[in-house]
Amino acid sequence: xxxxxxNVNGNRYEVEVEEIGVPAQPAQGANADAAPAVPPKxxxxxxxxxxxPAPRVESTxxxxxxxxxxxxxxxxxxxxxxxxxxIRVNIGEKVKKGTVVAILEAMKMENxxxxxxxxxxxxxxxxxxxxxxxxxxxxxxx
Numbered sequence: 001x002x003x004x005x006x007n008v009n010g011n012r013y014e015v016e017v018e019e020i021g022v023p024a025q026p027a028q029g030a031n032a033d034a035a036p037a038v039p040p041k042x043x044x045x046x047x048x049x050x051x052x053p054a055p056r057v058e059s060t061x062x063x064x065x066x067x068x069x070x071x072x073x074x075x076x077x078x079x080x081x082x083x084x085x086x087i088r089v090n091i092g093e094k095v096k097k098g099t100v101v102a103i104l105e106a107m108k109m110e111n112x113x114x115x116x117x118x119x120x121x122x123x124x125x126x127x128x129x130x131x132x133x134x135x136x137x138x139x140x141x142x
């Protein structure tokens with residue numbers, strides 16, 4: 001086992017690496033016992049760091065309501081990338097806090113998008129089977 005110190009995103013880790021395979025055999029021949037012409041240079045080992053961890057996705061898929069202007073409108077945004085499977089409300093419909101307003105499929109899971117407050121649906125910005133990214137506006141509530 002060989003020990004190395006690895007820096008990943010500013011964090012220092014001490015790791016042990018097991019050498020596998022057959023150790024190198026000395027060369028056979030007339031100069032087999034002679035010292036090498038150039039001594040090996042001490043080189044710090046290069047260790048590839050693992051990719052940074054994926055961002056954490058909250059277990060509750062309820063999106064954040066973001067105030068829009070001074071009119072009291074809220075933009076309901078997608079909490080993660082995915083596909084809109086269903087829209088459960090219509091423009092002008094009154095919704096209560098916690099009402100399922102849309103279904104978002106992400107990572108092969110169906111996530112309910114919930115109304116963050118009692119409101120009226122002022123606009124719907126997506127359609128069924130539409131791809132959305134995190135932060136895309138799904139609908140506007142007033």
